[in-house]
Amino acid sequence: xxxxxxxxxxxxxxxxxxxxxxxxxxxxxxxxxxxxxxxxxxxxxxxxxxxxxxxxxxxxxxxxxxxxxxxxxxxxxxxxxxxxxxxxxxxxxxxxxxxxxxxxxxxxxxxxxxxxxxxxxxxxxxxxxxxxxxxxxxxxxxxxxxxxxxxxxxxxxxxxxxxxxxxxxxxxxxxxxxxxxxxxxxxxxxxxxxxxxxxxxxxxxxxxxxxxxxxxxxxxxxxxxxxxxxxxxxxxxxxxxxxxxx
Ligand SMILES: NC(=O)c1ccc[n+]([C@@H]2O[C@H](COP(=O)([O-])OP(=O)(O)OC[C@H]3O[C@@H](n4cnc5c(N)ncnc54)[C@H](O)[C@@H]3O)[C@@H](O)[C@H]2O)c1
Numbered sequence: 001x002x003x004x005x006x007x008x009x010x011x012x013x014x015x016x017x018x019x020x021x022x023x024x025x026x027x028x029x030x031x032x033x034x035x036x037x038x039x040x041x042x043x044x045x046x047x048x049x050x051x052x053x054x055x056x057x058x059x060x061x062x063x064x065x066x067x068x069x070x071x072x073x074x075x076x077x078x079x080x081x082x083x084x085x086x087x088x089x090x091x092x093x094x095x096x097x098x099x100x101x102x103x104x105x106x107x108x109x110x111x112x113x114x115x116x117x118x119x120x121x122x123x124x125x126x127x128x129x130x131x132x133x134x135x136x137x138x139x140x141x142x143x144x145x146x147x148x149x150x151x152x153x154x155x156x157x158x159x160x161x162x163x164x165x166x167x168x169x170x171x172x173x174x175x176x177x178x179x180x181x182x183x184x185x186x187x188x189x190x191x192x193x194x195x196x197x198x199x200x201x202x203x204x205x206x207x208x209x210x211x212x213x214x215x216x217x218x219x220x221x222x223x224x225x226x227x228x229x230x231x232x233x234x235x236x237x238x239x240x241x242x243x244x245x246x
Contacts, residue, residue, distance in 0.1 A: 007031045007225070008070070008077045010057055010115060011084030013040030015185040016135065018048070019214035020081055020221050025050050027222060030074055034066070035084065057084050057111035063118050076126040079225045080119045082112045083135040085153075090146050101149045108153035109160065116164050120173060129172035131225045134161050135217075136177040138240045154179075158236045165234030174233040176224040181240035183212045208241030 007024045011017040012033025021044075025031045031050040035041035038054035045052025051074075055066050070077065086107045089100050116132055123130035139147055140154035158177060165175040182188060182202050188211070192199040203209055220239045223229055238244050 005029045005078040006070075006074045006076065007079040007081065008034060008119065009081040009083055010034045010055070010111075011135075012050075012052075013037045013044050015187060016180075016183055016214055016217050017081075017083040018044055019218040020083060021050055022048055023215070023218035023222050024079070024081075024225075027226075029079070032070060032074065032077075057082075057115050058106050060114055060118075063114055067118055067122060071122060076122050076128055076130075077119050078123075078128055078130050080115060080130070080132045081135070081221055081225070082115050082132065082157075083221075084111060085135060087137075087150055090150060092146050093148055096149050101152075104149050104153050105156070108150075109156045112157055113160055116160065116175075120164065120168055120171075123173055124168075124171050130174075132164060132168075132173065132175040133221045133224050134175070134177040134236075135221075136161070136179040136236050138179045138181050138238050138244050140179065140236070142244055161236055162234045169233060174224075174229070176229070176232060176234065177236035178217055178220045178224065179236045179238045179240070180212050180217045181206060181238070181243040183214060183217055185214060205246060206241040206243045207245060210241060212239055212241065 007029045009017050009021045012021045013035035021031050021033045032053055033041055033045055034053040034055040036056040041052040053066055055062055086104050089104050134157050136157045137154040139151035140158050161175055161177040216239050220237055
């Protein structure tokens with residue numbers, strides 16, 4: 001059994017973040033979920049029996065304030081899961097307004113960068129051999145028409161993962177990413193019900209013929225953050241049923 005760590009999961013109010021938080025909590029860690037959805041994060045924290053924090057990952061002043069408060073209560077963050085992201089803003093290259101791309105990049109790239117920088121500074125100051133796990137997407141490597149804005153942000157998350165990994169290795173901090181294909185969150189299951197043409201089209205693209213479950217993704221995050229992955233850094237691990245093979 002692994003020793004108890006302080007784990008911060010961003011975007012933990014629902015979807016994948018909620019599953020990731022539950023998995024770390026089940027492993028015995030002290031888990032704090034952070035989300036800009038203040039009501040949602042309070043509700044989910046209560047349901048999971050973890051700690052909740054209202055935080056917008058694009059707001060530097062709030063990040064500094066909340067990380068200081070968190071550290072005073074739980075000690076420095078030892079595992080950061082950068083899961084918060086926007087994934088519903090889509091559009092074709094010829095149509096997508098530039099302002100929409102700005103919005104996606106601001107959250108998925110700048111927000112992930114800011115959280116990484118501020119948590120990593122505290123890990124370095126405290127001399128902690130910490131771990132950072134980013135939530136990427138195989139879309140960063142394989143295009144789907146209409147999703148290129150989002151996919152560009154995830155390609156940047158993969159680059160950010162390598163950037164952080166190579167610079168933070170000297171401090172014994174590992175940085176990796178999980179890169180899922182489509183994941184059956186509640187939102188996706190509602191928007192794409194079983195048997196719908198859209199769901200079948202995705203399943204047909206996946207050699208293992210099913211969309212990822214939230215637990216598939218959570219298990220990969222827990223693995224990358226754990227001792228079994230002690231010699232892994234700078235990678236983006238596909239959890240995609242083989243979709244990248246096609
Ligand atoms: N669902 C999928 O099919 C899928 C596939 C590959 C990758 N991902 C990635 O997984 C992550 C989670 O996705 P999900 O499907 O659970 O989506 P979701 O929308 O259910 O959850 C995302 C959470 O992030 C929060 N959030 C958004 N912007 C924020 C900000 N600025 N500050 C703080 N919190 C913010 C939202 O409030 C929400 O609770 C995202 O990074 C997404 O890109 C999802």
